[in-house]
Amino acid sequence: MRILSPAISQLARLRMGRIEYFMQYPLQVQQQVFQNLISAAQYTEFGKQYNFSQIYKIEEFKQRVPIHNYDTLKPYIQRSMEGQQNILWNTPIKWFAKSSGTTADKSKFIPVSVESLDDCHYRSGRDVLSLYYNNFPESRLLTGKSLVIGGSHQVNKLAPESDSYFGDLSAVMLQNMPFYGNMIRTPDLSIALMDEWEEKIERMANAVIHENVTSIAGVPTWTLVLIKRIFEITGKDNLADVWPNLELYMHGGVSFTPYRERFKQLIDKPDMFYQETYNASEGFFAAQDVIGEEGLLLFLNHGIFYEFMPMEEYGKENPQTLQLQDVEMGKNYALIISTNGGLWRYLVGDTIQFVSLAPYRVRVSGRTKSFINAFGEELIVENSDMAIAKACEQTGAVVNDYTAAPIYFSEDKCGGHEWLLDFDVMPDNVEHFIDVLDSTLKSINSDYEAKRYKDMALRRPLIHVLPKGTFTEWLKSKGKLGGQHKVPRLNNERQYVEDILKFAGITGVN
Numbered sequence: 001m002r003i004l005s006p007a008i009s010q011l012a013r014l015r016m017g018r019i020e021y022f023m024q025y026p027l028q029v030q031q032q033v034f035q036n037l038i039s040a041a042q043y044t045e046f047g048k049q050y051n052f053s054q055i056y057k058i059e060e061f062k063q064r065v066p067i068h069n070y071d072t073l074k075p076y077i078q079r080s081m082e083g084q085q086n087i088l089w090n091t092p093i094k095w096f097a098k099s100s101g102t103t104a105d106k107s108k109f110i111p112v113s114v115e116s117l118d119d120c121h122y123r124s125g126r127d128v129l130s131l132y133y134n135n136f137p138e139s140r141l142l143t144g145k146s147l148v149i150g151g152s153h154q155v156n157k158l159a160p161e162s163d164s165y166f167g168d169l170s171a172v173m174l175q176n177m178p179f180y181g182n183m184i185r186t187p188d189l190s191i192a193l194m195d196e197w198e199e200k201i202e203r204m205a206n207a208v209i210h211e212n213v214t215s216i217a218g219v220p221t222w223t224l225v226l227i228k229r230i231f232e233i234t235g236k237d238n239l240a241d242v243w244p245n246l247e248l249y250m251h252g253g254v255s256f257t258p259y260r261e262r263f264k265q266l267i268d269k270p271d272m273f274y275q276e277t278y279n280a281s282e283g284f285f286a287a288q289d290v291i292g293e294e295g296l297l298l299f300l301n302h303g304i305f306y307e308f309m310p311m312e313e314y315g316k317e318n319p320q321t322l323q324l325q326d327v328e329m330g331k332n333y334a335l336i337i338s339t340n341g342g343l344w345r346y347l348v349g350d351t352i353q354f355v356s357l358a359p360y361r362v363r364v365s366g367r368t369k370s371f372i373n374a375f376g377e378e379l380i381v382e383n384s385d386m387a388i389a390k391a392c393e394q395t396g397a398v399v400n401d402y403t404a405a406p407i408y409f410s411e412d413k414c415g416g417h418e419w420l421l422d423f424d425v426m427p428d429n430v431e432h433f434i435d436v437l438d439s440t441l442k443s444i445n446s447d448y449e450a451k452r453y454k455d456m457a458l459r460r461p462l463i464h465v466l467p468k469g470t471f472t473e474w475l476k477s478k479g480k481l482g483g484q485h486k487v488p489r490l491n492n493e494r495q496y497v498e499d500i501l502k503f504a505g506i507t508g509v510n
Contacts, residue, residue, distance in 0.1 A: 015130040022300040023359040026324055034058055034305045037338055045087050046076060046344060058323065067319060067336060069347045070108045080111055088342025089113050096166035097281035099447065107446040109166050110281040116341035117176055119303040124284030127299065132248065132275055135291045141214050144245050145186040149218030149226060150174045152195035169281045186211045197453050205229040215248040220259040221375040221457045224409050227266055240269040252277035253376050255492065262409055278364060282348055283339050286362055295361030303340035308333035311351065314368060329354045334368050370490045374406035375415050375457055377448040381489045387440035394436045395427035401471045403487045405497040407462065416459040418497055418508060422466045434463055466504055474503045
């Protein structure tokens, strides 16, 4: 490993030239990506349907192809999962990245092509390393290994004869990773791809404590669970005592703000750095290029063509979208992508804001819908409405209104969700109401179900029953009664929950 490290490090530094090129010529690069995508997919079923062979300009593309979400693309994806090819993309689709579902589905399955793996996800991973080395030229990051906390995958039973699979994006990437990538990561694939999380954490902890780990990549939720187990095994309370050469934690998927101080406590090391990435099942979009400063560099030459929908256009029949040259700083845009995996004018569901226009840097500002995603559970309001309705049905309750927010990890407890409910009719048994709410959320949201497994990352929901009319009185106290004013059903921050609990005189989570 030490012999190869200087060569790999040098390659990482050399990639900065390619990154600087798309930083310097963003519009030209995006135009080329657009043309490559249209050309590649012109003879697919989707391409023929929308006459890609006759599209030469971006405006023509936007006029002919409607904006899609997962539900409208699902019929094409379903056929791909059944083994049909050349539907959305022109090369064989053998992998599908599984993530939390939509209104109608527990899970969604994003097609992953060879091009989206090589030219998007893996290229972006190499670029993240290059950006880190550009910040810290004397880094010894690659003298050790990267701890990667991956998911799992399984055979696609819709087309078992087609040799296709679906699973968490991290598992898809690990299974297809080039040999040199496997040389610089830990643990072994036999552990990294396990699907039983309790045994996986146990085996992972015992395997990695003996490695020279210099970086960690993974969502904070499972990383904290693993660190806790490592401390129990080693008797340590500082991860720097387990891995003295640890210098980088690469995080993404959820806001790191509520976790930052906790990680600083667990990794008490002055030369420990944190690099944010914006990576999703649909594509690897951006990464922090200046460590310690706000803003993620938008990756413009990675097989993704971007459009930006002003939020005032969201929900319109024919919403207008913008290209890079037209965006403004500090304004909320819904992110729309066309990719080398066969997603076309696809509404990702995230909202972003630009914090810099030269180069183009963004921050994730929220979701197009009310949500909680503090632990990677991607809970949307359709999920919570359905779960509340089911719990009411089974307990005879009637709910006037509700709101929920995350409970963050503490030193001795895992995270959770705190719910405030105003009942018109109380349930016959509040504990049964909670059980039904929890089990329904598990049944309709696979990411929530995974995090709730044996209370390892998410504990059982905590519910506060509010006096009748609390939400109305609280809004009245804020001068927001009536009109369009209402309490968000789900909120990824705690300000609403804490303020309402204080107003009601109820003690919440410390």
